[in-house]
Amino acid sequence: MKGKPLVSIVSAGLSKFGKLEGLYGREIFAEAVKEAFDRCPNLNPKDDIQALFVGHMGESYEHQGHTGATMADWAGLLHIPATRTETACASSAAALRAGIFAVLSGLYDVVMVGGVEKMTHRTTAEVTEFLAMASDFPFEQWHGITFPGLYALMATAHMHEYGTTEEHLAMVAVKNHHNGFLNPKAHMQKEVTLEKALSSRVVAWPLKLYDCSLITDGASCLIITKPEIARKYTDTPIQIIGSGQASDSIGIYERSSFTSLIAAKIAAKQAYEMAEVKPEDVDVAEVHDCFTIAEIIAYEDLGFCMPGEGGHFIENGETRLDGKHPVNTSGGLKSKGHPVGATGTAQAYEIYLQLTGQAEKRQVKDAKIGLAHNVGGSGATAAVHIFRSE
Numbered sequence: 001m002k003g004k005p006l007v008s009i010v011s012a013g014l015s016k017f018g019k020l021e022g023l024y025g026r027e028i029f030a031e032a033v034k035e036a037f038d039r040c041p042n043l044n045p046k047d048d049i050q051a052l053f054v055g056h057m058g059e060s061y062e063h064q065g066h067t068g069a070t071m072a073d074w075a076g077l078l079h080i081p082a083t084r085t086e087t088a089c090a091s092s093a094a095a096l097r098a099g100i101f102a103v104l105s106g107l108y109d110v111v112m113v114g115g116v117e118k119m120t121h122r123t124t125a126e127v128t129e130f131l132a133m134a135s136d137f138p139f140e141q142w143h144g145i146t147f148p149g150l151y152a153l154m155a156t157a158h159m160h161e162y163g164t165t166e167e168h169l170a171m172v173a174v175k176n177h178h179n180g181f182l183n184p185k186a187h188m189q190k191e192v193t194l195e196k197a198l199s200s201r202v203v204a205w206p207l208k209l210y211d212c213s214l215i216t217d218g219a220s221c222l223i224i225t226k227p228e229i230a231r232k233y234t235d236t237p238i239q240i241i242g243s244g245q246a247s248d249s250i251g252i253y254e255r256s257s258f259t260s261l262i263a264a265k266i267a268a269k270q271a272y273e274m275a276e277v278k279p280e281d282v283d284v285a286e287v288h289d290c291f292t293i294a295e296i297i298a299y300e301d302l303g304f305c306m307p308g309e310g311g312h313f314i315e316n317g318e319t320r321l322d323g324k325h326p327v328n329t330s331g332g333l334k335s336k337g338h339p340v341g342a343t344g345t346a347q348a349y350e351i352y353l354q355l356t357g358q359a360e361k362r363q364v365k366d367a368k369i370g371l372a373h374n375v376g377g378s379g380a381t382a383a384v385h386i387f388r389s390e
């Protein structure tokens, strides 16, 4: 399949991200689906969508499982096969892969993939506990370590090994808040200065408030088709040309490195090889900045810079909107927000806007190749997708 399109994306939808009081997850998902249908008037929602795959991390938030059928019901997609995928914070990248496999198998021509999470009605303590279920129970959760704590371990290791500083971490927050400020759907549309980020309260040292992603409600979806029929639905399809996914030990204590996510490196290698694309060919990327250190590690794992160089990469402005390698033009998980199950396909939504020239104030000039990097938990799952404009 080298360099060949796996599937085309003919439409995409994203709900507003934020604290969406009084709405159920299913209503938020329906908002994303409505946008995808509105963008694609040539598609008949009742007859054309043949299957739904939806990423959702946790039943605990809304006391609601059976997410596939629930979302299909509220999206007006009754009676089609509807299936939930779960790989922690990478749940909707897994939904996207399931959709790709379904189309590539020849069984379906048109499939919807997406993700959803409703989180903000629960307390931070509850959310922290629910999220921690994606880490190892006996050796991590049981001892009280949380995701901020696990990523803080990676940050201190990176600082120790490579001289990365708290300022480098804060620079990621400043950049992503700037991009999120330009994104009307972002949870926190607010610029942040380096001083403010650095002086914010410590959550798990060296990670401070502005080094952490947001607890967010949101949903996202994509409509994917066989490439040969994409133009029946839109004049501006984009193609997915590479897809990779890998896993690693559930506990980070068993890993050979704290400064790199092996699963992300393997997933990236698979996606690059399939797409016949090199890191330097990528015009725009959305990466999994659940904590600022995760974005710095992502630069290195994706080959945008050498191992250990991530701190200098952000410092030199390489990943700003006007830099050579714009990263997280949406605002990322830091500012757009991180409704965990929705994040993977929300990243693909931003790439869809960028490659079809619809990203408005965040538009990267002449963007033709895009990449999305989605991580589950502390890196026990990672998925990478590569996209090309047609």
Ligand SMILES: CC(C)(COP(=O)(O)OP(=O)(O)OC[C@H]1O[C@@H](n2cnc3c(N)ncnc32)[C@H](O)[C@@H]1OP(=O)(O)O)[C@@H](O)C(=O)NCCC(=O)NCCS
Residues within 6 Å of the ligand: 089, 124, 128, 131, 147, 148, 203, 209, 210, 211, 212, 213, 214, 215, 290, 291, 338, 377, 378
């Ligand atoms: C960082 C965190 C602990 C803060 O939660 P909190 O202490 O309960 O904060 P609150 O919700 O009470 O908000 C207090 C203020 O901080 C702001 N705030 C909350 N989280 C923020 C964040 N991540 N970044 C910036 N500001 C944030 C709120 O908007 C609020 O501002 P206001 O006083 O101007 O209204 C929480 O956002 C968090 O756990 N984030 C990480 C989520 C996570 O682990 N995701 C999975 C990753 S694998």
